[in-house]
Amino acid sequence: MPSLYYIPGSAALAAHAAFEEAGAPVELVRVQREDGVTVSPANYLELNPHGRVPALVDGDLRLYESAAIVLHVGDRYPQSAVIPPPGSDDRSLFYRWLVHLTNTVQPQFVAMFAPARMIGGSADEALQAQVKEGAKSILATQFDWLDSELAGKQYLLGDTFSGADLYLFMLTRWSRNLERKGWDRPNLGAHYRRLAERPSVVRTLQAEGIEAFDS
Ligand SMILES: N[C@@H](CCC(=O)N[C@@H](CS)C(=O)NCC(=O)O)C(=O)O
Structure with a gap:
């Protein structure tokens, strides 16, 4: 069975949900970090040399990058x-869509959560x-743009x-910690609520x- 290394609510969530969506068995292995350093498992850097979550071990395959794991699950469960x-x-x-989300939107969260990284570790x-x-x-x-793209659609691909x-x-x-949450928009909000009720997401x-709306 593949093992997915994760921290709750992290970038592992999409990869984890993809396994749930495919009905595919996966072992969840919790990664422990202390002061920004991964302490468990001790060999985690062998799985993801960047020290980030998620990482996947599937047979001889070692994979990281959440979007890559979503694609991998799709390929294995076509x-x-x-x-x-x-x-x-x-x-x-x-x-x-997947590349846009991981490449264009996700890095803004890195800048928001870890701004020092964007300025060479400066303490200013x-x-x-x-x-x-x-x-x-x-x-x-x-x-705002994602909200406009979802107008009249259930999902990013329309009805699919x-x-x-x-x-x-x-x-x-x-x-969820922003003053104006992503879901405080009509179409994106409806999408978020629809996904929050999807059985694979509920299980994840x-x-x-x-929870979907915790803080
Ligand atoms: N592009 C990577 C980003 C992974 C990432 O930044 N994960 C965060 C948790 S959400 C992390 O491990 N942060 C710890 C760190 O960067 O030191 C992916 O999507 O898998």
Whole structure:
């Protein structure tokens, strides 16, 4: 059985939910961090040399990057709703959404949660605050755009659910401490609530011991 290394509510959530969506067995291994350093498992850097979660061990395969794990689950379980059929327009649009979310939206959260990283580890608090505010402002614009893209749609691909929706759910949840949450928008809010009720997502949240709307 594959092992997914995770921290509750982290970037592992989309990967974890993809396994749930596919109905695929997965062992969850909790990664423990202390003061920003991974202390358990001791050999974690062998699984993800960047020290971040998630990481996946599937047979001889070692994989990290949450979006890559979503794609991997889709490839291993092609009949599941995680990934649209190969060669279809939806498959290409699924790639576009997943890459957009991980490549364009997710880095703004890194800047918001760890602003010092964006300025060479500088301890300058004023500068860090500026980086954080900049990231929040970009995120607000990105959530507005996602909201407009979801107008009249149930899912990012229209009526068809895909693993990209799981990814968007994860990122929207990360906005829960913002003054204006991602879900405080009509279409994105409806999408978030729809996903929060999806059985695979309910199981994922339950297994990680978290809630859709906790703080
Ligand atoms: N692009 C990576 C980002 C992973 C990531 O940044 N994970 C965070 C948790 S949400 C983490 O491990 N942070 C600890 C650190 O960066 O030291 C992915 O999507 O898998």
